[in-house]
Amino acid sequence: MAKKTEATVEEKLRALYDLQLIDSRVDEIRNVRGELPLEVEDLEDEVQGLKTRIDKLKTDVETINYEISAKKNLIEESKALIKKYSEQQKNVRNSREFNSLSKEIEFQELEIQLAEKNIKEFKAQIEQKKEVISETKEKLTEREAHLKHKKSELDAILAETEKEEKALLKKSEEFEEKIEERLVKAYKRIRHNVKNGLAVVPVERGASGGSFFTIPPQVQVEIASRKKIITDEHSGRILVDPKLAEEEQEKMEALFAKI
Template sequence: MAKKLSNVNVPIDARETFVSIRKTFSEGDVALKLRSLYNLQQIDTELDKIYQLRGELPVEVEALEGKIAELNGKAANVAEEITRAEKTIQELKQRYTYCKEKAEKYQAQLDSGVSNSREYDSLTKEIEDHDLWAQVAMKEIGKNQETIAACQQQIDEIDKKIEVRREDLKAKNEELEGIASSTAKQEEKLLARRKECADKVDARTMSAYERIRKSVRNHIAVAAVYNGNACGGCHSAIAPQKLIDISAGKKLIICEYCGRILVSPDASDAE
């Protein structure tokens, strides 16, 4: 197993340890208990792998869904800006038409003849003003059209990003479904075997086992001797006398550094 082992001693919850169950553990068939515990550990390690595999994907799926929702929100904001600009353009067009009509009306009045220079000046000024306002409106229309074009480009870019993430999400969802269905049978089998093993372990030992498994990073409460003389849980060296006792498999041997139960690597019934 290419499991990375930590060299650091892992502190274990002192309230319920294998040390505290040593006495009750020594009653009855210790070898059977040890074998059951080690089997249990190996089954749980297999189950951990399944859950780990599945465990990361839902988080990734959720992150992608969040990102897509965020991008959709952004696109909606930009779309709102387009709607505002379109409305402004409509108003500006009306203003343009109004000013042009007014200018034409004053022009017609001017063309039909004026009675004095004051009237002439007044009409000329009205024509100039309304022509100018019409020009301003036209310029504003242009600016708003530019805004719309820029917004449209932004939306296109956001849509591309959404598309990429949607594909990613689809793939991740398929992967997740694949894993769930492919591991379902294995999980079921392991859970059945786990129950068989757990039934052979007394409640106190079980609670110590669960507690220690939860408290250590590698979730190993029952460690096989590693590399001939080291604890498979924390990598600390094991004293020679303890190694002999572990091989004999008739006593509960606990790693003095990490508190895990130590067993011989060939102490399991695992296929």
């Protein structure tokens, strides 16, 4: 038969508490990282968004410059037509032809006025967009510097903790294999349901670790006997006696020191 089936209740409790100590150590490492990975991700998205905005504004400026060129060409065409119609007026045979050419000249003059007005408006748009580009570039420079700082901060933490975290996760898997599947599932369920991830806790000052609810003396005696797995009726956590907890903490601290 497999060893985990033959294990005594005390051995199961020790294995569960060891597993808890390993997983709590992993939690500590991840808490050190905290929100940094998400911060870095958000900053990367923001930087990309600013770059996209700058590119779009530059494209807008190019489009407006093209429109200005088109209007300038129109002005030159209108001026050429005015010159042409003015020359034709010198050779007209009657006032009707003269008036018709005058209307054409007047129309081209209005076209020039409108084109000049459009050019003025386009230039104002370019100035406004260039101002926004300048402001966006400043913001981009600031956000890129912030991102660089946060990335180096994250990289430093990862360099310090990644190796330890991987080793601990491997240990966590090894210790899980020593415990029967039913208990591992119960442990994981409790760990998932409690805020601080503590599924196995020692009795402290007559209450379960982190709780203010007193455990009856008779139950405390049962916990200390290590003959059955007992859970806290309020939190659902698995309870171990302080002496066992102390012994396992010392053992695991020695193991952590080697990682």
